[in-house]
Amino acid sequence: MEEVKLPKFDSVFSIDCVIFGFEAGELKILLIERNEEPFKDWLALPGYIVEQDESIDDAAERILYELTGLRDLHMQQFHTFGEVNRHPQGRVITVAYYALIRINGQKELRPITQFARKAFWHPVNELPKLAFDHSEIFNTGFNKIRRRLNYQPIAFELLPEKFTLTQLQSLYEAILSKKLDKRNFRKKMLSFGFLKELDEKQKGVSYRAAKLYKFDRRKYAKIFHNDMNLDK
Amino acid sequence: MEEVKLPKFDSVFSIDCVIFGFEAGELKILLIERNEEPFKDWLALPGYIVEQDESIDDAAERILYELTGLRDLHMQQFHTFGEVNRHPQGRVITVAYYALIRINGQKELRPITQFARKAFWHPVNELPKLAFDHSEIFNTGFNKIRRRLNYQPIAFELLPEKFTLTQLQSLYEAILSKKLDKRNFRKKMLSFGFLKELDEKQKGVSYRAAKLYKFDRRKYAKIFHNDMNLDK
DNA sequence: AATATAGTGTGTGAAAATTACACCATTAAA
């Protein structure tokens, strides 16, 4: 069997990341300020070029780390953008990933490479124009997680380990952009059976402290073992 | 502003297509027999390399056409596969698309290029080993359409324009691999309000002929206008 | 000590959706 060479093109893959966080009752995403042409000084999603000897999943982790200092999140690919002219300097196809993380105790965001001047959280409402087609990438990703919220326990990745039902509800409201009924929401969430009520209560509030809950992954997996694998 | 060059890699994008059809009560996909190394003579999903000056959506259409003679289907991207060693000859990242089409009156399948020796329909059960990681790509795609079946009217793309409720049901059963209750299925489908009952009946059967129905896109769009755009 | 404030936590009834389930009707062929 003879070795056949693949054709070569001046084409480049990149990764872009839509990282959601939840803070002060607001849904936010992670942006960087670019320090490199093109779109120097613009705001953009954290994203960069995939190396030749790394898988795209690995690349996503590395790139996010280099641009923001964040590590070990569970990112998932959600769409690939391949218009010819989406990058002004050549053909770049980008695979977009999302993740949801706890902003809370997060250490400072600090870019490792010089390609980003800084990284910071920005509310998803009132987003400014972003570099490249990043606004479109963000919108597609946001719609994806809205959908996924219905059949995947992604909300818990955004909350601290211990949370109140009110926090959980206001997160759902932020993602879905609509008000939910408190009694029905609580009834339904609790009926799933994967929330573990703790003995602790909220602290430091100047009103009746709410009970804290925890998301119980093991119970979730038991209850929904069917659905978990379908998801890729 | 100075022109900055993008780095160059020996990396290649490709497209692979998972095309579903429905025939004789069975769900099938389109395979080709490869006529080129690597995996010469193997069965594979229709797939090839993206040119530098075409978008990935355009590439998907072109490639499918060249390998199978099929045209103008509505393909949708569903996942991108980017493991380093998925192609034995170098770095190839592939974007996978699916489509669902009517096999029925389809003209002969005939590859245009020589890269495929032939193209043919194969039942999704009892699939043989496929070239590259195409078995995994198929599985991922199959799971995607199973999910989508719940919130998108994709089934109708697989049926002839006029179809009976029994045909529709057996298609659902084929995709979901489970039996459904006839009365409940019919009640529910009709309750959506986007099936148009025709005056015609089935012909050429040796038993009571069934009524024919049509999928009414306009009604569907009116009823579900919300959901249509979220889908990318 | 009284009171204002802000969010917690709880139940019920009506309506809608889902599920389980079995038999007669119609057609063509034998």
Place this chain on the structure above:
DNA sequence: TTTAATGGTGTAATTTTCACACACTATATT
């Protein structure tokens, strides 16, 4: 006319969804 094959239909029980309002508790303020 009988047989074989599929078409077509309704109801009752159960579960899920939805709409809706007020008393409780902890703290801060006076």
